[in-house]
Amino acid sequence: MTTDPRAELRSFLGSRFPQVELTDEEDIFALGFVNSLFAMELVLFVERTFGLEVPNDELTLDNFRSIKSMSELVQRQTGQAQSSQATS
């Protein structure tokens, strides 16, 4: 997968919080309108949309704090999947 995950992430957050314009670096947990249950939804969205399972050691709030951090997580995970496929 070579497409930039940011567009999907922006669109998901935009549909849920139409009143807020988020930058890629903005800490969505610091904005005060999301809670821990939404964090769980973010995990499910990322896993479903990008076809991956976030490993336990990556399940931290920091990885879901911003569009940028989620995008980096997706790229790490899909990159790893591709490299393991290439070597198998």
Added chain:
Amino acid sequence: MTSVGVVGAGVMGAGVAHSAALAGHEVVLVDVRPAALQAAVRRVERDCRMSRLLTGRSVDTAAVVGRITTAGSVAALGDCEIVVENVTEKWEVKRPVYAELDDACPAETIFIGNTSAIPITRLGSATNRPDRVIGVHFMNPVPMKSAVELIPGRLTSAETVKRTREFLGTMGKEPIPVKDSCGFISNRVLMLTVNEAAFLVHEGVATAAAVDEVFRNCFGHPSGPLETADLIGIDTVLYSLEVLYEHYADPKYRPCPLLREMTDAGLHGRKAGEGFFAYESAGEERG
């Protein structure tokens, strides 16, 4: 370690089974719907996995799930010392369950009713052991909420209260004692708020988002009444209002027609993927 029966594998039953198994108890989770049992076990697995994200602590998912067995009938609860009942918030559903439990369980087994509104004395009347029937109103999501309402019925014994407090202590739950009264503290107040918030949306006075925004941004509540309604389940909100309306014969509890329409349409809130708001966890309830 206590042998714990959990009856009803909906959102609350799954949460209670999770918390009890996490505390080291052996759990038998009962539901007449095989699909609900499967969904409950998946929910426990998912929530164990999310524990690191939500609490910072990792949980051994296999160990927790390994302490939960499932069964299709309360006949499987013959060895349980404590049974937590979490079936649908309707007296006509709960009453026969208590009668069946009374037959299936030893005389010393305590029955904990996890009810939103139904008086505990009434639950006790469906058994031959009203002294061993007590109410504990767990909050959703059960593994994340540290306080519960503890409601002894009119005939509940001091020994039952003591054993229930000990059991809650093993799960890290702080009991807040409340006298037996339909709706207790939480839902006498919350259901009126949720119902009036639903009326605002029903009448077109405000959108659901605007209602919740007032509570979050003006009052500093962590979530608004309609997001809370979605978390509880719109069907459970409706049934709780019906119980309150019937019990007090007071029109202030008349359910907003929108809640009935949403319940009929399957828009049951977070567990269904949609209620007043949409959620990513779509289809869980039907899974």
